[in-house]
Amino acid sequence: MRSPRTADPRVCSIDAALKVIGEKWALLALREIAALGQHRFDDIVFNTGAPRDILAARLKSLEAAGVLQRRLYQERPARYEYHLTEAGEQLFAVLHAIRDWGDRFVRDDPENVVAFRHSCGAKLSLDMRCAACGEAVAPGDVTSHRDVRRSDIVCTKG
Amino acid sequence: MRSPRTADPRVCSIDAALKVIGEKWALLALREIAALGQHRFDDIVFNTGAPRDILAARLKSLEAAGVLQRRLYQERPARYEYHLTEAGEQLFAVLHAIRDWGDRFVRDDPENVVAFRHSCGAKLSLDMRCAACGEAVAPGDVTSHRDVRRSDIVCTKG
């Protein structure tokens, strides 16, 4: 039997965040709304290629999670646009970290159709710094300090 | 009929990146490998809770995508550990942007089991700056400049 070691998934913010934004189409829908000025259902469908039913479900759950809010832009018939909440706005860091990485490591097609520019005029590329000390953060500079958890420590007995 | 406006998904780096790291369990597996020092199959299963078959498939595709590489750590029987490539290392920005956001906007359980610390000693929180001008980047500071694409411009005829 293998049973003694089934699974004990970590509780962490990455996991929590992914429950909100990690499902298929969620980040592409957010890309449209957050970075490309598309706020209507049909436009998001068109620009992402997501199936309408899935997109409807995603928008609904993103709204429920407090990332999006619907704004009435026309009564009779009632029509809504999808806009970001503060939590949604703050996803730009995630979106651009992903874009930046994709740009550097998966860019397979020579010219990228969508590009982004910082207000300073330069093509946007991110530099991540520690908010506390202001130094640039590199992969090796981060350590995980985990509060005790049986599975992390080599325990004297199972 | 609605047919004239089916879909024409944008080509962009976010989309490209998500094809690599956007499938279920991929980022949690990378969290283990990149940030929590777990490099073996069973440890990743244990700490993420991913089904073994799915995880096996993800690790395989992440390896194929050049994000991971397997390293032999024991012959007879041959056993491999999963390590990051340079592309994988650079995902720390994505991982921590997600963690940072999750920390601020979805942290539902009071105390977080896993936390991260910068080498300066502070709990890690990111500050994203424009690599070109060095200024902090806020949601509104970024504009998308898209190269011409029928769907973006209001065209004179459908």
Added chain:
DNA sequence: AATTGTGGGTTCGTAAATCAAACCCACTCG
């Protein structure tokens, strides 16, 4: 020699998610 254990998967049958296409509804416009 036979059993138990370990590490890393694969196989199985089922449950859930995704998909494309079609449909529906409330309206407006010509």
Added chain:
DNA sequence: CGAGTGGGTTTGATTTACGAACCCACAATT
């Protein structure tokens, strides 16, 4: 009246994900 628009929902087929069980090569124990 008929067509069009915007925003979905429904349907039925296909993919994926799931957990549990299984398999394999070997090492260590009994």
